[in-house]
Amino acid sequence: MEQKDLLYIMGSIRPHDEIKRNDACFRAGFLGSKIQEQPYSAQEMQLLESGLVKSLPVYDRFLNRKEKHIAEIERATDYFAKLNKTPKYIHEVAARIAGEYSLVQGRKSPTKINKPEMAKKVSENIEYSSPETYFNHDSLYLGAEQSTAAVLNEKGRRNACEPKIVPISMQLMHREWNETYKFQAITQTPSSSAPEVNTGERFTEKLTSRSVSQIFEAAAYTSTCHEGFTTFLTLTFDKDQRLAIFGGMTDGEASKTMGAHHPIQYKRNMVTKTAKANEKKVMDPICNIAGPYSTIPSDENPYPRVLNRNGEIAGEYCSLEFKPKKEFTLEKTLETTMGKEVSRFLDSAKKLYHRGWTADHSIQIDKESDVKYCDLKRVKVGGHTKPSDFGPTQELSDFHYIWVAESPANEAGESNPHVHILLRWQVEPPLFSAWAKRLEKIWGHGFAKLERIRKPQAAGSYIIKAVGYAAKGQNADQGLIKGNRYNISKCSRAPAWECIASFDADNMTAIIKELGYKLEQWKRPIKKQVEKIHKQKAQTIVAKSIAKKQNKPEDVLKKLQSRIIRLEKQAEKLNKTMKSRGVHVSSENKFCITFEGESAKEQIDKFIFWAAGARGWPMNCRDLDLSDVKNEADVFYQDSFIRFQDKRAYWKAILQDRKPIYERDVNEVSDCWAAYIDYTQQQSMLM
Template sequence: MRSKPLPNIPNEKPANVRAFCGGVVIGQLVKLTRAQSEARHEVPHRLVKAPKSPTTPERQLERAFARHQFLFESEKLRHCASVPLQPLEVEPKPVITPKGQTGCATVIQYREWSDEWRIRTQVETANNLPPQVDGERITETLSQRGAKKIAESCEYMSLKKGGFKTFVTGTFNEAARARIAANETTIQRELSRCMDAMQKMYQRGWTTDKGERVPGHTEGLSYCWVVEVPKNEQGEDNPHIHMLLGWAVPFAQFTNWASRIEGIWGNGYFHMEKIKDCRCAGAYMAKALGYMTKGQEGSQGKVRGNRYGISEPARAPDWVTVGKKQLHAMGQIIADVYDHITQKYGADYRERKQLNKRLDETPKTAKATRYQIGKRLQAVRDKLSSLPIRCNKYQVILKGESAQRTFLSWALGDSNKPPEWLPELPSELAWEPANTPEAKDGHYWRNLEKAYQHRKRQFQELKRQRHAVTDEVCSWMVEQAERFKDAACSAWEEYAYLEFT
């Protein structure tokens, strides 16, 4: 008996596959392997076995794809070798907002306590209302806005009140954690109770164990705090707080003062550490909290309610708007300044970041190494702090009125040579403030005007429809309706008479 031949494979071009691999159409190769597979499954049912192919279909596919990859890479190298490597400098088209454009403006603001000017762009969206928030307020990380408020508070305290002087870490023992888990109390409630008692102690004064009277203060206690609820090794919540205090005592009174405050806390340890350099208070909080790195991993834990708080004496006054002008080219100007600062001083910013990382990784026992790193880091910080400008893509902050005047003169197209912290400004990018935008130029008033015009058109249409029907037409319509009613009643009476008689 003859063996059953392999099924015929039609020599047609697949409609859905057009790719080739080394001269073999992928679609046909797949059909070939499928047909051979079917034939191979029929071999056990034959009396005479079919010859075995030395090359399996899978091996054919591997060779085809390998050949295709080799030919593709060879063609790519040949093409790249023939094309000259001449990078083209593409100058992006400047973005200039037409004068009189609604919903956008250049805002000029001033902050007195730091003697800084801020020039930023403001663009209104179609809907300025924030989304409605329902239910409990639960956060997993400290927001960028909260981190910014804490950093501004540290800077304000450093410039105006001598800075924060004590760094505190408060923990919760098992009993306190159990009360929090059972909703008998909250972290914020315990913090409020502790801070109220510390506020009274700060203002009224206190007496040491030796009977020495420590006088109080006239103003309130400056402080800020942040809550963390990470998981411990057992996977349980481990709530604790980090706090900065604008309060310090002499070394002889420190032990008695710290134990007294820890007694006020009453929920566990209340570790207090003196801040040697008040300018680094923000770094203490940022390092302890780790919101830059730990927040991305979600290790700060879920917190119900306020995640941070700042007392009134430590709260930095906000910016005051002193002017609002047309946006025009200011958005492009700020972006160009940001690119210039990044290119000119990028090496210093990178070095500062690397030195901070090395300082964190160096153990505290290596004091000589840490001293050298800190010395170099301070030199880089002083160099960057000497610049009269800080900026991002949407705003510039200028230190002092002189820097503000220099920037505005340069932005208006001053022909003098700009300082090294400003780039060359093309004449077509000169800022034109024009007239001051008013409230009616915003999206809110524009949408309100549209709604008013729509309601006005609706009212006019109803008024037109009402006056289109005169009294004569109305009386005629009433007469026709009465006649139809009478005719219907008459017809019904006649029908009823014929039906029931």
């Protein structure tokens, strides 16, 4: 029984104050045992079970202390409040600046608001139209001033095994192949929060944003350092291969001609032979199962016992404790994945690329009539090796590729698996038909379509558009796929970022978000012009298609085509203007800012110097001593930093200032009443 229940029951015959004064029976546990409600220690529980406490008075049974979990919560709360407590001088400075910049210096009738009304207004649920109303750069600045990041355990104490550094750091990274610098926030995962190990089969429904960025980077790296991809290849799957991909099945007609080969087999699970420290592991299974007499060492039996000296019985036996739970495993011989089939095709294509091949025909043009015809002469095409200053070498050249798989549903609702591949491999136009025929034969599972890429520089965006995946990360029903969804050759992967220096984060996320707002404001009018141009281009394309259907003259079609080309060049010019800043930062991503171009090194130096001086970033470097640079930045941007603080305090005072209530003049009230009387009289006359 709780106290509120007692007050409810006894309230009908006695006042509440008398019940509270005379509730000795309730507090002593007469109406309900209090001992079981208190979490006692092991020693106290032993005393209670032994019966020693029964001989003591009732009021000595209770220790009058707080519960253990409540005491731990209060201790942790006090620790965090002490750690994140705002210094007193910050409140004093904010109050002084708010008074100086207040919009209402003196009111004729100061408004009094009762405390219950204020509490009621604050407790109401407020629904914001956008998360930016709260998670803006000003709130990030305030959070950096009031809190300190640290790795703590559940009880508010730092683990002894954790490093004595702030878990969030800003790392200055450099990429040499395109001279790009990046300032990115990195979170150090505590050792107690290690990620779980990936087990089981892998299924994916779409490309992740990280996968898209890796594809773009690989395409940009290949374009910059290896002249880009030149061929776009699409591979499809026939009916039998689709059944093998989706569950290792086979068609009823095909199963009749399989003969002794069955699509299902059973594999016996057995323990493999263990190897010594300096021996190579042997994977032969041990098929014999025995009891305690085993030559396989274990924790319980490190030195196995043999039955006789000749070793006749002491064979390769598996102890019963190591016996697998399942004796047999079901295997589908026909089951495969899209990744396995693409890997097989690329391995064969790579050998063809290095060794060379023979074209069984070529497409020639008749010199007299300019008509194409098929020449059935066989043509030998050599392999590819790395060139040198003295001619070809024996070293094989790199085989660049990127492939992405998808399996969207068709109009009938069936899965349509296919693969898009980018290759850096091209042949002469007369041999293109024979080359496509040879690659389709290597694939052997359906139709293969080859296309020349006109702009190798834009190959990355070409494959992303082909799989229906926008750059912003929106999915276009790519289908469920088992195994790998994409892959990039080792030679085509962009080199990793190199970390130059590491800094404490502090308020750097707020600085990046502020710059993201400013850059978006600068880009907004340019983006509006680009959108307008795209609309005009779409209208022109529709007008051209209508003109074709109406059999308009050729001059009209050429004018429309020239307008489309002109609009494309205008949009491309505006996009180059936006990229000319050499800075990539967004208000949606407050953890990274990137500088690219020839002046990237100068821009990153200016940014760090400005952030340290004009925004108060402490610039605590973990690798170098940059205190002299910090002092120089503080002196150089002293006036700018003071203006920044005053502006923040000014807008904060405006947001916190209550709306003034002005007293109305007697003449103003009389004028309002006169206007109201005139209006009512006119309405009555109209009625």
